[in-house]
Amino acid sequence: MRAVVQRVTSSKVTVNGEVVGSIERGFNVLLGISKDDGEEDIKYIKDKIINLRVFQDENDKMNLSLKDVGGELLIISQFTLYGDCRKGRRPNFMAALGGNEAEILYNKFLEEIKKEGIKVEAGIFGADMKVSIENDGPVTLILESKKDF
Secondary structure: OEEEEEEEEEEEEEEOOEEEEEEOOEEEEEEEOEOOOOHHHHHHHHHHHHHOOOEEOOOOOEEEOHHHHOOEEEEEEOHHHHOEOOOOOOOEOOOEOOHHHHHHHHHHHHHHHHOOOOOEEEOOOOOOEEEEEEEEEEEEEEEEOOOOO
């Protein structure tokens, strides 16, 4: 599982001109799911996201987590995070999990995050989405559940 985590002051996602998810201070998360992912990957990425200490404390140090600051999450499925661009000019998406299986894991991930008591908004799986991000910092991190990243 791969996640691009962006600290934001606000973020929203629209589908067909309609806002389907919107947050204030927190993280915009682009989530990619590979063919090798399962429950362990969900738990690992979930724990990393909610406990990343990248929000400023009273001394202006990145020392507080999403939970510490009462932050919100906007989670968007993004199979293109598993696009392999090392050969040729067209990305190879063979490592990405697709279709119904990916949607099941994506929804499990959303359920697990919601259990943490954090406000969670989401895009629509498989839809053509437009994402607006007001990146804070900017702070952007890449998380990977597999060690070979």
